[in-house]
Amino acid sequence: MSRTALRICPLCEATCGLTLTIEGTTVTGARGDRDDVFSRGFICPKGASFGALDADPDRLRTPLVRREGRLREATWEEAYDAIAEAVPALVRQHGAQSVGVVLGNPNVHTMAGALYPPLLLKALGTRNLFTASTLDQMPKHVSSGLLFGDPFAIPVPDLDRTDFLLLLGANPVESNGSLCTAPDFPGLLKALRARGGKLVVVDPRRTRTARLADRHLAPRPGSDALLLAALAQTLLAEGLTAPGALAEHTDGLGELGAALASFTPEAVAPACDLPAAEIRALARELAAAPTAAVYGRIGSCTVEYGTLASWLVDVLNILTGNLDRPGGALFPLPAAGPRPRPAGAGKGFTTGRWHSRVSGHPEVKSELPTAALAEEIETPGEGRIRALIAIAANPVLSAPDGRRLDAALAGLDFMVSVDPYLNETSRHAHVILPPPPPAQSAHHDFAFNGFAIRNQVRYTRPAVPLEADRLDECEIHARLVLAVSGMHGAAPSDVDESVIRATLAKETADPSSPLHGEEPARLAGLLRGESGPERRLDLMLRLGPYGDRFGTDPRADADAGGGTGAPAAGSGGAPGTGLSLDRLLAHPHGIDLGPLRPRLPGVLRTRSGRIELLPDPIAAELPRLRAALAERPAALVLVGRRHLRSNNSWLHNVPALVGGSNRCTLQVHPHDAERLGLTDGGRARITADGGALDVPVEVTDTVRTGVVSLPHGWGHDRAGSRLSVAATDPGVNVNQLLDGTRLDPLSGTAVLNGFPVELAPLP
Secondary structure (H helix, E strand, C coil), X not given: CEEEEEEECCCCCCCCEEEEEEECCEEEEEEECCCCCCCCCCCCHHHHCHHHHHCCCCCCCCCEEEECCEEEECCHHHHHHHHHHHHHHHHHHHCHHHEEEEECHHHHHCHHHHHCHHHHHHHHCCCCEEEHHHHCCHHHHHHHHHHHCCCCCCCEECCCCCCEEEEECCCHHHHCCCCCECCCHHHHHXXXXXXXXXXXXXXXXXXXHHHCCCEEECCCCCCHHHXXXXXXXXXXXXXXXXXXXXXXXXXXHHHHHHHCCCCCHHHHHHHHCCCHHHHHHHHHHHHHCCCCEEEECHHHHCCCCHHHHHHHHHHHHHHCCCECCCCCEECCCCCCCCCCCCCCCCCCCCCCCCECCCCCCECECCECCHHHHHHHHHCCCCCCCCXXXXXXCCHHHHCCCHHHHHHHHHCCCEEEEECCCCCCCHHHCCEEECCCCHXXXXXXXXXXXXXXXXXXXXXXXXXXXXXXXXXXXXXXXXXXXXXXXXXCCCCCHHHHHHHHHHHHHHHHCCCCCCCCCCCHHHHHHHCCCCCHHHHHHHHHHHHCCCECHHHCCCCCCCCCHHHXXXXXXXXXXXXXXXXXXXXXXXXXCCEEEEECCCCCCCXXXXXXXXXXXXXXXXXXXXXXXXXXXXXXXXXXXEECXXXXXXXXXXXXXXXXXXXXXXXXXXXXXXHHHHHHCCCCCCEEEEEECCEEEEEEEEECCCECCCXXXXXXCCCXXXXXXXXXXXXXXXXXXXXXXXXXXXXXXXXXXXXXCCEECEEEEEC
């Protein structure tokens, strides 16, 4: 007999609500949850394939432990015994920096990935942290940190209310959005145009998003910062700036004109390969729009000047007065995040508090560039990484020069992978800890609600009971923390309870808290939940901006719908709405907390307590961008691409999501194909810094001249992995074209787009 259950989709940043059909313990179907307060029934092919991913026969069911050089099935006790024996011993002998931690993209798609890695890093004491952020979004964190004092204070476009949307390097119709959590992005863009708004897309490819646009500009890849600088220069030079109330909270407005004076449309036009008149017209349209939002993503981040481009996106939003106002770009207020604090000066944001051992890369947001991981493993000397813990990470495919990293991983003394698959990276592990299928896990979006275009809160318990031979993903992580910290054998719940105690002790000692002076143990006894993670979620909801504060807020019974829990503009506090785990469980389709509202100056944590429009690191980087005006562009450069039925390297083993147009082909413009002697369906050799790849050619005018496109996440051809579907059409690893030396210096982000390549036909 079939039944249905709700589940938030964990397969991309859109976080759509699903209604699963279940036969026994098997998910047999998935459709959009029409009553979900956020997604309203929207679903994409990834969500529709939830059951196939959940039941993938290649998913590991039990731990694997390396014995006599081979990975063999083992019990959970044997797996953690091996970790507890190896990792603490290596730390005692070689120090904390002998252990590295790699966090992959799927970490932000799970509760466990949000709650436990910080505890693991604290237990290890290592500074060798590498994450997917330096392959994707770190420039936005850096620019936000420098502008606002908080690297997580990232404004998102108000898609429901804006009159003008400028997208750069983003293809949300196929990616479903990134650093902008928005179910049904295509529908939102169509609604924008239907209400008379305008959509402008800047992308070297005519993507599905570009096809929806009123105007599509196809500049030379990597020139985003120059184009944005010219737009800002035009606004300043022509007196089109109108920051409005933002001027009261902003330093650097007067200096910005001189800093950007040389980036005129005429000066940047040759480098961008766009007419100066078109650039100037775009700036004027942006200034004239009643409301507008500028949004840039991976195509403008993973380039040589990614941080400058990310900074200039918000500079334009500030100059036009569209930052922090409805219809512009606003700061979300997630329910499980910290409550707003009074406006005022903060600690600010800095980078380079320490540096990597080999090449001296500065840390950024406590992370080192993932592109530097291989050298930190293979270079002898004190502090060499000898052990690695990889959580939901496959850097052999996602980082530059996978062959080098592949070889480096083989030389580790010990490696742990928390991963459901035996993939290109985890095949090197000494212990693999496989989490259960998504249907057997609870879900709350700790990360993505911080980038949501509407404040809301949702939580789903496991749709299918945990099988007897599996561990819950949160317990897997908690046991890992205990194993590396010398507490192997302690109860996993001890990890969660220690966090609860520490959080409540800090809260009750804070004179500004409604809980000041309360007894932490009493408050801990009031928490609800069937597990440690649920109790922690309850705590975060209660202490958050809409929480019930354990009944200490006199407005705790206010309705959470319609945004009544959002703070007033610039306020330090927020009215309570009585939010807690029990209340959330009583609303299985979620609770709508209303549209985004202005939050400045309360969100600012710079040392000045103001927006610092021209911070020193940015000003010091502008001369390098200015020098790019005189550089001769490469004849041919490469960009990546996304597909609606894919997400990096971790969905290529689901039959329903591969094939068709989701193929690993090199897209080439017909003019370039003719010039180079390439044919559609033929093969070519593409060469760059890191080596050469032989690829199938797809001739298409959807990519502009001088540009070729190859998708990322492919290359499933290594022996020892267990991805039977992906291996039948492995594709090639585009990141093998890079040697890891091309980085955005301010963020340490790998340059994965807009780098020069050479192309030649193959017989």
